[in-house]
Each structure stands twice: as structure tokens, then as C-alpha cells.
Amino acid sequence: MKRWRLATIAIAMSGAWLAGCAVGPRYQRPTAPTSVAWKTSPPWQPAAPKDSIPKGAWWQIFKDDQLNGYEQQLLKTNQSLEAAQQRLEQARSLARVASAGYFPQLNADPLAARQRLSGNRPVVSTVVPTVPVTQNNFEVPFSLSYELDLFGRVRRNLEAANASLQSTAATLQNTQLVLTAELAADYFTIHELDAEIVVVQEAIKYQQKGLELVQDRHNGGIASGLEVAQQATVLDSTVSQLHLLQQQRDQFEHAIALLVGTPASSFSVPSAPLRATPPPVPLGVPSDVLERRPDVAAAERTMAQENALVGVATAAFYPNISLTGSGGLQSRDITALVSAPSAFWAVGSDLLQPVLNGGRNRANLAAAKSSYNASVADYRQSVLTAFQEVEDGLSGLNALSQASVAQNAAVEDARRALDLANNRYVGGVTTYLDVITAQTTLLSNERLATQLLGQQMVTSVFLVKALGGGWDASQIQNEQVHPSAVQALQP
Secondary structure, X not given: OHHHHHHHHHHHHHHHHOOOOOOOOOOOOOOOOOOOOOOOOOOOOOOOHHHOOOOOOHHHHHOOHHHHHHHHHHHHHOHHHHHHHHHHHHHHHHHHHHHHHHOOEEEEOOEEEEEEEOOOOXXXXXXXXXXXXXXXEEEEEEEEEEEEOOOOHHHHHHHHXXXXXXXXXXXXXXXXXXXHHHHHHHHHXXXXXXHHHHHHHHHHHHHHHHHHHHHHHHHOOOOOHHHHHHHHHHHHHHHHHHXXXXXXXXXXXXXXXXXXXXOHHHOOOOOOOOOOOOOOOOOOOHHHHHHHOHHHHHHHHHHHHHHHHHHHHHHOOOOEEEEEEEEEEEEOOHHHOOOHHHEEEEEEEEEEOXXXXXXXXXXXXXXXHXXXXXXXXXXXXXXXXXXXXXXXXXXXXXXXXXXXXXXXXXXXXXXXXXXXXXXXXXXXXXXXXXXXXXXXXXXXHHHHHHHHHHHHHHHHHHHHHHOOOOOOHHHHOOOOOOOOHHHHHOO
């Protein structure tokens, strides 16, 4: 008995000595393709420190109080964001489950039974006669087991669970970034449509006056019925455009209602023509994207999780050593249950060494390695996607800025052309078709100028999103579960 106890103590001491060892690869973040500078320069002055993207509330860079209010409402009531928050709580709980492997497992299984043994039961001795026996059985047994984590299976499991927790936290932040960016883009689109609606409404007023002029000239025998019909056609077409713009505005308003968690039928955005300019956006260097994008951080933490699971699969090739103990009280008479003669106990250890299992462990390890390699490819793809989105935003803003300048000049040219066409028509130099053409050209150019401003604002939103919206990877570092002594006393 003493030898057995010494062996058990030796095993426990060796477990403590090897506590820092864990089989499987040590995690190192793989390299990803990057560059030293952005290909496209922004079309604005470099951002000053005061223009930096606000942490957690990146939309404040646009300095729009109404937008700020909608974003705060989204953070409180959006159901997709609530679902992502609950998935984070689930991941945190699963990490606590993994940490439970550090502690012994204690179970109790009380029993109270009355039984009758058959008089014809088989016996191993003929000394004692076989007779029916009716008896009570009262037990209060306990069992204790503890796995010696010699090869790091438990540690790798917790490492994987913590990496998954951090990945889920980054995914929550990415969900928030995507939703808030979508809301800001819809918000600016609505006000761009408001501006377009104003342009079309002004065109309708102008065209109505033109129709009245042509009708008066027709009544006086100066203009033909064809000219009246042509102007009426232009007016009706413009009215149709107005209805379509209002329908588009309604759809974006309904989209914002969904984002802020309000029924579309009871939500409205006050009409306000867009009068804004894209703000300066601090870019930093391309390598910053690796730390500022929550989706890239989520992909990187998934790699860490898959790497730890390779360690778990590797540990399956090594022995599994457990220390076990059991004891309790047993008596046929409940009044004698709590007494020294009723006590029983047993202690032992168990070593399980996989020998042959049809290649299951080898296949599991190969699958874990393939899953890790896939996560590396996903991570590198997410980095490339991030660079693409930033470059798209920069080149888009460059092109839109230049196009906007040219388009504003085109609007002024179209206005002068309309004035000339009106004067020439009134003077009898040309037909009314020139006036109609000039009206249509002016309306098209004014609408395009408004659309370009709206596209600039939306592109600015998505550029800030592509840069991570002021987020950085340090915000998930504290999302970890560590074993604590109090867990040993928790069910």
C-alpha cells in the first residue's frame, strides 16, 4: 500500500513539473502581404491629430448631431447587434467550460433502496444456505477524479477557447462597424435624395411656367400645338422622376428604421437637403490595417484557435493519466449510516495510452492542420480585402472630387444655355425644341451634381469603415478566461 501511495505521489509531482509543457506547435502570427504606402493619395489636406477618428464613435467625424442620435439608438436597439452580443456571452461561457478541466471533478450519488434477493440466486459457496433475503441499502458515495495535464490537452483546449472568445469579440465589433456604416451611408443617401427632390421640384416649377408661356403663345397664334405637347411631355416626365425619387427615399428611410430597431410605419427622417463635405480621414500606413480592422483581428484570432486545436489533436497520441478516488457511507440500516463501520473508500490512478484505433487520431491531426492552413488563407484574404477597400475608397474619392468640380461647372454652363435658348425662342430665332433640350440638360446636370456629393459622403463613410472606424486590436486583449481557485468549489 505504501508503494502504491508513493507511485501516486510521484505521478502527481511529475504532473506539476510538466505543467508548463504542451505538445503541438507554438502559435506565431503568419505573415500577410502588405505595402509601405497607399497607392492613391487622398484629395484633401492631411488630417491633423484633432481630426483623428473617434474611438468607438467614428461617425462623430462627420459632425452631424442627427446622425449621432441615430447611431446611438442603433447601439441600444439593433437586434443583429444584440444577437452578436449574446454570441460573445456564449463564447465567454464556453471558455469557462474549457477552464474547468484544470480542476478535480467531485460527484455525489446518494442512494436509498429496498430489495429482495432471490432464494434461487447463484452462489459461490454452499456453506451459507441460499434463502430469499429482503434488505435495505442506504449509500452516500462520492467520487473524485483529476486529469494530469502532462501533455497540454486541457491547456490547449483553453487556449483555443480563449482565441475563439477573442475572435467572437472582434466579430461583435465588426458587426457594429458594418451596421453603423450602413446607417451612415443610408442617412447621407436620404439627404442626397432630399437635395435631388428639391432640384426636381424647382425644375417642375420652371417647366410649368414654360408650359404656361407656350400655351399663351399658342393661344395668340405664335406657337404651334406641337410645342405645347413637347413642353407638357417634359413636365410630365419630370413629375414622374419626382415620384421615383420619393419612392427611393422611402426605402432608405425604412432601412434606417430597421437598423435602429423601430417599426418602419412609425419612423421618419426629417427632410433636409445634403449640405456637407467629406471630412479629412487619417490614413496611417497600410500595416496599420492589420491592427485597426476588427474583421482582420477576428480572422487572426481564428488562426490562433485552429493552431491550439492542432495541439489538442497532437495530445491525443500521448497517455492520458487520471487520479481517481471514491468513498462514502453504506449501510443496510439508516440509523447506522453515519458511523465508522459504514465508511468505504478507494484511491487509484489510471493511464490510458492509445495503441490502435483505426487511424482516428492521425486523421484528426491531419484535419486540424488542414483547418489551420485554411484559416491562414482566410486571414491573408481578409488583409488583401482590407487593402482593396481602402484603395477603392481613396481612388473613389479622388475621382468623385474631380468629377464634382467639373460637374458644378457643367451646371453653370447648362443654366447659361437655358437662358440663351429662352431668349432666342422669345425672339423668334429658334424653335421651342432648343428650350426643351436646354431644360432637360440642366435638370440632368443638377441631379448629377447632387448625386456626386452624395456619393462623396457615402464613399467617405466606407473609407472610414475600411480603416476600421477608430477600432484597434488592443480592445480584445482582455477578453480571456483564466482558471481561478473559486472554480474548484463551483458546481
